[in-house]
Amino acid sequence: MLSYQHIYHAGNLPDIHKHAALAVILTRMMAKDKPFTYMETHAGRGLYDLSSKEAAKTGEFRTGIEALLREHKIPPSHPYARAVAKVREKHGPQSYPGSPAIARELLRFHDRMQLMELHPQEHAALSAHMSAPNIKIHKRDGYEGALALSPPVPRRGMLLIDPSYEVKTEYAQAAEFVRAILKKWPEVTILLWYPVLTAGLHTVLTDTLAQANLPGFWQQEVLFTEASGLRLRGSGLIGINLPFGAEPGLEEVRGWFV
Numbered sequence: 121m122l123s124y125q126h127i128y129h130a131g132n133l134p135d136i137h138k139h140a141a142l143a144v145i146l147t148r149m150m151a152k153d154k155p156f157t158y159m160e161t162h163a164g165r166g167l168y169d170l171s172s173k174e175a176a177k178t179g180e181f182r183t184g185i186e187a188l189l190r191e192h193k194i195p196p197s198h199p200y201a202r203a204v205a206k207v208r209e210k211h212g213p214q215s216y217p218g219s220p221a222i223a224r225e226l227l228r229f230h231d232r233m234q235l236m237e238l239h240p241q242e243h244a245a246l247s248a249h250m251s252a253p254n255i256k257i258h259k260r261d262g263y264e265g266a267l268a269l270s271p272p273v274p275r276r277g278m279l280l281i282d283p284s285y286e287v288k289t290e291y292a293q294a295a296e297f298v299r300a301i302l303k304k305w306p307e308v309t310i311l312l313w314y315p316v317l318t319a320g321l322h323t324v325l326t327d328t329l330a331q332a333n334l335p336g337f338w339q340q341e342v343l344f345t346e347a348s349g350l351r352l353r354g355s356g357l358i359g360i361n362l363p364f365g366a367e368p369g370l371e372e373v374r375g376w377f378v
């Protein structure tokens with residue numbers, strides 16, 4: 121089932137939480153000159169138009185990126201803010217970068233990207249927007265593709281797991297996938313996003329991973345008020361093998377949401 125389309129949610133509060141954390145982690149990884157691989161299981165289309173009728177329909181970006189920028193919650197010098205600004209310089213003030221575009225703004229020419237996206241339209245848009253010699257785009261299942269490509273060259277790397285959780289069983293599937301990928305690529309830095317839901321469906325994922333003795337397990341949840349207009353209660357992130365020095369930056373990001 122591929123009915124989820126990220127354009128309805130681009131630039132909302134959970135997107136900012138995830139994208140800012142991604143920018144913090146990538147920046148810390150680049151403290152070392154050594155090249156690395158950046159991989160995504162669920163890449164989306166890479167670039168979103170917030171003036172589109174789909175984005176307007178939910179209006180989620182209004183309580184997201186629009187509100188946080190207006191309220192000066194995001195320091196302009198933050199790597200996330202700089203990536204958004206660079207994309208907007210190129211594509212206009214109503215554009216918003218997806219995670220692959222945030223990563224591309226931050227990575228160096230010797231780093232590699234491996235992006236998985238299964239939806240034909242999203243894959244086509246991603247391919248059109250993200251073509252470059254160091255970027256490989258795959259139209260395949262992100263879980264299967266990431267396992268098949270691991271460990272990549274270079275082995276040093278990061279994996280973003282950002283499923284759409286369209287079916288209830290995907291919470292258990294994502295937890296199982298984290299354990300499987302760590303067997304093939306033990307040193308990978310992982311950032312996994314999940315929705316914090318009133319019904320608690322996400323706890324299958326979070327409890328399994330919290331109890332799995334994973335290396336350097338890290339977790340952060342931010343909760344939203346009703347005024348956010350979002351149906352989910354909050355946004356959650358799990359990190360594994362985070363680079364040295366990332367945690368203070370991730371704690372700073374949490375402060376944008378209180």
Ligand SMILES: C[S@@+](CC[C@H](N)C(=O)[O-])C[C@H]1O[C@@H](n2cnc3c(N)ncnc32)[C@H](O)[C@@H]1O
Nearest residue numbers: 126162163164218219237238239261262282284
């Ligand atoms: C939450 S969106 C990704 C957003 C993106 N990571 C970002 O932050 O800009 C999830 C994406 O996963 C895609 N998708 C759903 N199931 C998939 C699967 N099994 N393998 C790869 N992509 C999938 C959807 O088409 C959708 O574009």
